[in-house]
């Protein structure tokens with residue numbers, strides 16, 4: 001059967017592919033340390049699980065409003081006021097199947113053919129694919145390691161054309177762990193207003209910040225009407241499999257996204273919505289503190305090996321510079337990542353998956369024991385290689 005041109009153009013997700021490869025090896029009994037995960041390795045807190053059981057026992061197992069149960073949407077509006085100083089009405093919230101579906105529906109609702117959307121690289125794998133699936137054209141602007149991967153607003157300005165509709169930002173960032181400073185949001189807001197653009201702000205790692213503070217660009221003057229905030233429970237409450245996210249944005253956009261959802265999936269799993277409602281009241285900071293300890297452990301290990309990296313301020317990733325290890329043996333981050341897997345039995349994700357060559361992403365959503373094991377193996381791998389200073 002012929003597959004449509006728009007779907008042909010989509011690259012499979014390299015992060016998922018790598019994760020799959022690692023899992024296959026583990027299943028086959030190979031002792032691989034997995035630093036590929038894009039999800040917390042903790043269980044969903046018991047209270048949240050119990051809320052789901054209670055919902056089922058109470059017969060809350062039917063369709064809901066396609067935007068989500070009103071209690072959850074109201075709870076989300078309270079969260080947005082308390083944590084972000086953002087005042088939304090519950091009709092401006094749409095509960096979605098994870099942040100992923102919120103983003104897809106936003107692009108579907110806003111893009112016409114060949115509209116351009118600016119992405120800051122390195123960036124999470126799915127933005128580009130989703131923009132293409134909706135007829136848009138991603139325009140990539142590189143953030144620089146030298147600037148802690150904080151995007152250069154003048155480079156964003158230069159990338160704007162008549163066709164630019166939107167800019168996607170993600171802080172705390174996957175894959176770099178960077179938390180953007182307030183000054184960046186202020187400058188970007190000016191650019192968005194001057195050029196009549198809207199901003200998609202992916203804040204899914206908001207609760208995982210170890211240094212600095214979270215700031216939503218929607219709270220900058222005149223920005224709420226031209227920003228759509230996407231967030232969810234996957235990372236904050238170790239709920240990746242429950243698939244609950246949400247968008248908060250201008251009413252017209254929220255209505256359009258709800259209309260898409262009507263026909264696409266009716267609503268997010270009802271039981272999961274009740275679990276998310278409980279999650280709003282569950283403090284899961286113990287997970288954050290565990291990540292902080294692991295971050296320290298991995299930073300020390302990588303430094304001992306002599307690998308260079310920008311210390312991540314949030315999320316649970318290190319984006320490690322491996323440029324000096326690339327050359328005739330391993331031409332790019334993909335080849336190096338495959339070698340790390342095959343020779344050192346450590347699973348990482350190549351920077352190319354995030355549209356950024358010369359780097360690898362290490363996730364520390366892994367036990368302290370595994371992190372130490374990975375460091376030991378990487379030490380042998382990298383120190384055993386002929387080092388080629390750049």
Ligand SMILES: Cc1ncc(COP(=O)(O)O)c(C=O)c1O
Pocket residue numbers: 038097098099100101124170173174202204232233234240244245
């Ligand atoms: C930056 C970013 N946005 C969105 C998502 C997807 O989150 P969800 O599980 O809520 O769909 C991820 C998952 O890895 C992510 O890293």
